[in-house]
Structure formats: structure tokens, C-alpha cells
Amino acid sequence: MGRAPCCDKANVKKGPWSPEEDAKLKDYIEANGTGGNWIALPPKIGLKRCGKSCRLRWLNYLRPNIKHGGFSEEEDNIICSLYMSIGSRWSIIAAQLPGRTDNDIKNYWNTRLKKKLLGKQRKEQQARRASCLTLKQEMKIESENYMLSGMVSQVPYWPQLPAVVPLTGTNQDPLDVSFAQLDQLYENSSNMLSSASSISPINSTCSQVTNSTHFNVSEAAGPNDMFQGFDAFPAALSELIYSNNQQILDGLESFYGTDNMVDGSSTVTSSAESSSWGDINSLGYPQIFSGFEASQQCMPQVPTFDEPNYFGPP
């Protein structure tokens, strides 16, 4: 037995909303609220719309204090950082950006931000190829940069996982890290994410951001404190936002490794691409890729998740 439809689709209008419909919905909700039942709303105000459609229209467009477009550099950084940390949990990301909707952020990421990052990455890769750096030279530079920059204190914090997560196909080329694999990682941290419903929005001013605690997951952590560290993410995020974080964007771009991402192949990569693996480490991801040690031999050595300085200099 299938589910009953949420509305009578035959008698429901679809497509763009007219100004009259907007006005009806807005006026009613402002005067009476939603009544906690979106399904019942349209008939009450004479709208031939699905309740879901009304809800979406209100949340994404009619609701007060909605901002459209004009994303700031700060917002870009927050979105990137959170995407790297928690993946495509747009509602959670939106909760950190007052006035932004999940739909808006999702669209912005898919249409602009991702491309922006990829474009920059591509330029850098071309520059590297042109400079004829050897792999060894690159490794040395990246390693030195890593050690000197104290970057780990600025990167998005990856919550401590209950255990080292074995990825399927450990013989896989480590450079062929795709979003699918990231999804696998996200899956393993889903318990942590599920508690994120208690997230409070970032306040809009710099000082407030720095001082506020955005993630209240510690309250939900329980005795085993499985969320240990995740609570510290806001500090890392604040630092990320208000310090010179070009390195973060660089890392993100390298992480997306255009060549790997675009065609999804696992071909042996050139020295230029190989840097992406080191950058993944430098982004602060835990030792979840430990099945790839053999392949990592040619990569810069970075502190492992268990080492004391993993999340920053002592």
C-alpha cells in the first residue's frame, strides 16, 4: 500500500508563484502563523497550491529577513568550510548563515562556489606544471608550508570518529578520492550530525561569531563524549573566517582535484595532481585514509590523527 498523496495533485497549481498568491500567503501567515499544519493552509486562504509548495515559498522567499544573492567572502568561506566538514547538509549550513536559505546556499554552491574553487585550482595546477617542479621539490615545499603555517589550527575541524574507518577497496589509488568516498565518511559521522539540530545560528558580527558557541552538540554527547572535539569546531571556524585563510581555499581547491573529480578515473597522476593527497591531510582529516599508507609513501608526512599536534601547534 502506497502512501496517500499530500494533496490532490489534479487540483493543485504548479509553477511560478504570482504576486497575488505571494500576497495571500504572506498576509495570512503574518496574521495567523502557519498553524503548524502546512497541508491545511492552502484551502484556508483559497490557494490552489500544495502545502509543501506553500511551505517552500514561505521559507525560501516570503519569510522576513531573507537575503538573496550577494554572498560575501566570509559567507563563501563558511560555506566551504562547513561543506568540507559535514558535506551537503544544506540546512545545517544555512543555520549558520542568518538570512540564507538552504536552497539558496545549495544553488550558490552548485552554480558558483564549486566552479570558483575549481577554476582557481586549475590555474594553480597549470602554474605548477609550468614551473617544472619535481615531485620531491613539491613535497618539500608543501611539507615546509605545513609545518610553518600552523595551518591545522585554521582548518575545519573534523570530528573524531569512533574508530578508524576502513574505506572499501584499500588498493584504490589514494588520489582518486571522490565525493562518493566523502559521503562514506559523512555516513560514519552521521550520529554526530544528527545532533546538529540543536545548532544555533552564527551571529552576524565578527565579535559575536568569535565568542559564540554555534554547535551545542556537547549537550547531546552523552557520557562517552563521542562528540568530543566537534564542540571545538566553532573556534576553528571563527579562526578560519577572521584570519587570513587563503590557505583554506587553497586546500579546498586542491582537495577537489579537478582532474580526479571531473572524470572520476583512478589514473596515476602526475606530480602536480599528487599534491592533492597531501592537501587532504593538511585539511585536517583524520586517519581515515590509513589504508593507503603504501601510496602515501611519496606524500608529505603530516601528523596523524592520534598525534598530539594534529589539531595545531602545541
Added chain:
DNA sequence: AAGTTCATCAACCGCTAGTTT
């Protein structure tokens, strides 16, 4: 000027989780 491609974004769809009956 006309046709085509690309970029953007509002809206829809299907699914899941939570709540109510």
C-alpha cells in the same frame, strides 16, 4: 538578427524521520 549554449535559481519530487491516531 536569429539561433544556440550556458548560467542561474525557483520550484518540484521523493525520501526519511518524527509525531499522531
Added chain:
DNA sequence: GAAACTAGCGGTTGATGAACT
């Protein structure tokens, strides 16, 4: 406890306008 129902979420689609040929 099971079924029905709703809210919310994320992925995807389609309409539209801009840019390009």
C-alpha cells in the same frame, strides 16, 4: 505496535535570461 500523516531535507528539473556564435 502499526499505520497514517506531516515536516523537513537534499537532489534534480525546468524556465528564464544572458552571453556567445
